[in-house]
Amino acid sequence: MKRVAVTQRIFPELIEELARRYTLVDNQADHGLGAAELAARLRDCDAALITAGEQVDDALLAACPRLQVVSNIAVGYNNLDLAACTRHGVAATNTPDVLNEATADHAWALLLAAARRVTESDRFVRAGRWQRWEFEMLMGAELHGSTLGIVGMGRIGRAIARRARGFGMRVVYHNRSRLPAVQEDGAIWMATEEVLRSADHVVLVVPYTQATHHLIGAAQLALLKPTAVLVNIARGGVVDDAALIEALQQGRLAAAGLDVFENEPRLDPRFLTLDNVVLTPHIASSTRATRRAMARLAIDNLADVLAGKRPSALLNPDVWDCRRR
Ligand code: DGY
Numbered sequence: 001m002k003r004v005a006v007t008q009r010i011f012p013e014l015i016e017e018l019a020r021r022y023t024l025v026d027n028q029a030d031h032g033l034g035a036a037e038l039a040a041r042l043r044d045c046d047a048a049l050i051t052a053g054e055q056v057d058d059a060l061l062a063a064c065p066r067l068q069v070v071s072n073i074a075v076g077y078n079n080l081d082l083a084a085c086t087r088h089g090v091a092a093t094n095t096p097d098v099l100n101e102a103t104a105d106h107a108w109a110l111l112l113a114a115a116r117r118v119t120e121s122d123r124f125v126r127a128g129r130w131q132r133w134e135f136e137m138l139m140g141a142e143l144h145g146s147t148l149g150i151v152g153m154g155r156i157g158r159a160i161a162r163r164a165r166g167f168g169m170r171v172v173y174h175n176r177s178r179l180p181a182v183q184e185d186g187a188i189w190m191a192t193e194e195v196l197r198s199a200d201h202v203v204l205v206v207p208y209t210q211a212t213h214h215l216i217g218a219a220q221l222a223l224l225k226p227t228a229v230l231v232n233i234a235r236g237g238v239v240d241d242a243a244l245i246e247a248l249q250q251g252r253l254a255a256a257g258l259d260v261f262e263n264e265p266r267l268d269p270r271f272l273t274l275d276n277v278v279l280t281p282h283i284a285s286s287t288r289a290t291r292r293a294m295a296r297l298a299i300d301n302l303a304d305v306l307a308g309k310r311p312s313a314l315l316n317p318d319v320w321d322c323r324r325r
Helices: 011-023 034-042 058-063 082-087 100-115 118-126 155-166 194-198 242-247 270-275 289-307 316-325
Strands: 001-005 023-025 047-050 068-071 091-093 147-151 168-173 201-204 229-232 255-258 277-279
Touching: 001 034, 001 316, 011 289, 023 155, 023 289, 034 047, 034 058, 047 289, 058 082, 082 091, 082 155, 082 316, 091 289, 091 316, 100 118, 100 155, 100 201, 100 255, 100 270, 100 277, 100 289, 147 194, 155 168, 168 194, 242 255, 242 270
Parallel strands: 001 023, 001 047, 047 068, 068 091, 147 168, 147 201, 201 229, 229 255, 255 277
Antiparallel strands: none
16 A cells, blocks of 8 residues: 555544555644754655645655655645656645635735724723723724725635625736736736825735745835735745844834744744734635535545555646656
8 A cells, every 4th residue: 555644634524535545654643844854754655644733845856765755735846846746756736726615715815904003003092091992092004995905816816806896996917917807807907016106095915935034124115105014824934024023113114914834843033013004824725615625625635646656736847758658
């Protein structure tokens, strides 16, 4: 039987299914495994079901010569060195599409919470600070009728834009390539700087790559309106967190809603002192239905490779051509 490693706790019925089909290697961890732990876990395995917290690089692959597939239970794959996977003949897969709607919902949860000061209000009430009703109490930013900027107009970006229509918002966006009109659906393409200047609020949905490292730093934050809310559901590192903290401290930006951080989960402690930031622990896709769909797709990807079939969400197609040869 093929040996399959699972690096995090996932739905028990899916684990049982895997155990019926393969020899399952310990799946007790409920945290991202470090390099040494991961290498020890994967050493004699044919396949690995991993999450975005685990790094797959050349050293790991060299230590795990049996590996045929690393199946990432995430759409983002900046934790995988695809070139190294290809060199080692390992197929790498991810879980696109199934999380678009849940992730878009969470972007809106952060946008609404930050704009309308929901978590700050909650803290205010719990602290017993609500003594009387005041006309100017906790005034937030208007979303209805305003302009939403989306940086990264892939499938999740477009799901966010669809929701904006219900709020009567105009949508401006940046994407490396302009979308066909049918996908734009009324949204207006602009350069990133122009989006930052003209939008009332901005959501970031770009993948993390060398090109998007600190895409939003001090200079870009300075372009935002001081009344703007910035939402990051992309990846830590897309925003320069130190620059964002300074902008929030100095009121150069009204608020931020953040699901991802540099060095997460050890985020900059200064975030915790700010009232104008809403923080969630990288959970944008975390609904029961969506996480199940992600795990299902990841298992199907893995099973396909082990059965010699090209998986639907293959990230390094070159490896497949080599395998076939
Ligand atoms: C993803 O799917 O990329 C989410 O961020 C979870 O890691």
